[in-house]
Amino acid sequence: MAQAFLATHGIDLDAELAQMQSPDANPQFAPNPQALATQSSAPPPHPPPSTSLSILIRNVSLPSQPGTHDVTLNPNTGKITHIGAHDSDIAMLVFANQKYGNGALLAPSLCHPHIHIDKAYLLSHPLHSKHQIKEGTFAEALHVTNLAKAAFTSEDLLERGQWVIDESVAAGVTHMRAFVEVDAIVGLKCLEAGLELKTQAEGQGRMRVQICAFAQLPLFSDSKTNAWSEEAEFHDPEAEKIRALMREAAANPEVEVLGSTPYVEADDEKARRNVEWMVDLSVELDKHLDFHLDYNLDPSQEPLIHHVVATLHAAHWTEKMTDKTIVIGHATRLTLFSTQEWIDLKKAIGDLPLHFVGLPTSDLYMLRTAECTRGTLDVISMIREHGLNACLGVNNVGNAFTPQGSCDPLSLASQGVGIYSAGTVEDAEVLYACVSTRAKAAIGFGGEAEKGRKEAEMREGGIRVGDAADVLLFGSEKQGWRTRKSVAEAVYLYDCYRGRRGFLGGKATS
Ligand SMILES: [Zn+2]
Structure with a gap:
């Protein structure tokens, strides 16, 4: 009985x-x-x-x-x-x-769909803290970060990456896509540290870490590495070293994602080659794909997203890649799209498993200008009005690209209420899904149970029997009325992750 x-x-x-x-x-x-x-x-x-x-x-x-x-x-x-x-x-x-x-609220656990684990906390770590922000420009951020990259050690990569993991676990993050750079400056050093952090975090049942081998530098142009270093070993004028290193990284079965940055190429033709080379490599080795794309607010610049979509269709991505997704990050140029351009893009994407990730804290720090009050993807309207897949990511924290913030994705959702003027209960639920179920689906952790579900059910963050037991229990307060009991309360009233407890696969992560 x-x-x-x-x-x-x-x-x-x-x-x-x-x-x-x-x-x-x-x-x-x-x-x-x-x-x-x-x-x-x-x-x-x-x-x-x-x-x-x-x-x-x-x-x-x-x-x-x-x-x-x-x-x-x-x-x-x-x-x-x-x-x-x-x-x-x-x-x-x-x-x-x-x-x-x-x-207290029990909700789906949190997810980082896009975080640069190797560049986190550069402004604080003693090895790099001499490079502080003096101008606050993108050029300066690139310059001081490249100076730091030339000085990376395995030890400091592990220490800074561990901070990201510890803070994320405390916040209730159970899944993470961690970007680690691969190029002539760092070689495979960042990748090796990333894989060590992944092995430890997964072995301890704290978090599922998906490593993205990432080419921040050009794959077909001179990266002008001598601009910040006289070391001959860092020079890669034909980008041969970086392509060879990316191939080597991609061949590692522990590397689940390949990423690149077409906008850093010297011209449009090379940017398109970058896209084609990455799509071919991903299809050949059966990897997820992730682009930093269209990172500008220049209406005269042709968006590269159309070439990405056409290349994916030409490579028969949907037919060949049963469970691999494509994620487009940054893409601030798309904020200038007209309604018709969004409709055309949605139609062109068709059945491709293509997702967009908005990175508002980085975008607003770097790109906010007098001409453009919203220099970041409006994920709410992309989802609601255009039926696109979109989510939110932290991107950077504690470095010259994004000095502010934390590793708690829920703080992004909370800031999203103001950034997107999204204050209804339903808005808050979409924002939560953007750092939880939608983020997981974007990076390929949608889950078997979710595949058979209606789109609306799958993406808006419910808890159901048969779901993966990846959940987050919010803290309770002595005065019960202060306890977050709904998703809207959790999003509106940021709790600084006090008392949260994450569960991954039915086991407590802390
Ligand atoms: Zn990024």
Whole structure:
């Protein structure tokens, strides 16, 4: 009977008993013998499979659902196995590892779809802090960052990258696309550090880290590396070194994404070659693709997005790449599009799994000018009015490109209320999805359960049985009315990630 009852709460009694009797079992969650004697006629447990105790999160608020609920996460399947109305008297649920929400919001976990882990916190690290911002221009940011790159060490890359991971885990981020640069200056140093951070974070169950081998410098033009260094080894006038290094990085099976920056090429023809070379390499090696594209606010400059879309169709991306996505970052030039240009772009994209990521904190710092009050992609209208896939990313933090901010994606959603004048409850839910479910879908973590779902359901951040158990429990306050109980409250009232707890695949990440 107990077995059947627990099964209705998503808990497999045999598996739980086996786990509790295994040497690894946590004695804190041992069974209640009295409950066993009176409520269970279960047969002796099977030999212990490789299991962990289910986690029952009690008394939580869920997005767009009235009342409070109990939610069971199964760390063995990595799925949410039960959601039911909160029941304060379930004595039998001593079998599960219980957490108490005190009415706080339980929502899908957060995601970084675009963060430069190798350039974070350069302004603070002692090795690089001599390069502070004096002018606040893009040219200066490029210059001082390249000076820092020439001095990168494995140790400082690991230290700064670890800060990104630690702060992100504390914020409830469970998935991250981490950009690491590959070129003649840094060689594969950033990539190696990124892979080490990924191995550690994933091994500890703290976060799923997707590494993007990224060519910030040109693939077909002289990167003029001697402008900041006299070291001959850094020179790459024909860009042969960077292409060879990108090929080497791409061949590594741990590298899941390839990225480049066509706008840094010397002319349009080379920018188009950059796009074509990257699409070919991604298709050849079955990788996700990520472009820094159209990073300008010049109406006379032809947007390269059209060439990207045409090249992807010509390469038969949709037919050949069953689960790989394309993400376009920055793309500030698109903010000058007319309604008709958006409609034409949506039509041209067709069934390509192409997503846009808005990077408002970087864009507004770098690109805000007197002529253009909105130098960043309006992700809300892209989603609502044009039916495009869009999300939000931190991009940079603590460096000359973006000195301000934190590694908490929810702070972006919160700032988005003002940036996009998006204050309704529905707006707040879209903004949350932009740093959560939409961001995960953009970088290819949509999940099996989500594939069969209606688009609207999938993207707006609900919690359902069968979903991946990647969730975020918000903190509770002593005065209950101050606790964030809805997605809108979580977005409006930024909580500085106090008391948040992330779960990845049904296991706590901290
Ligand atoms: Zn970027």
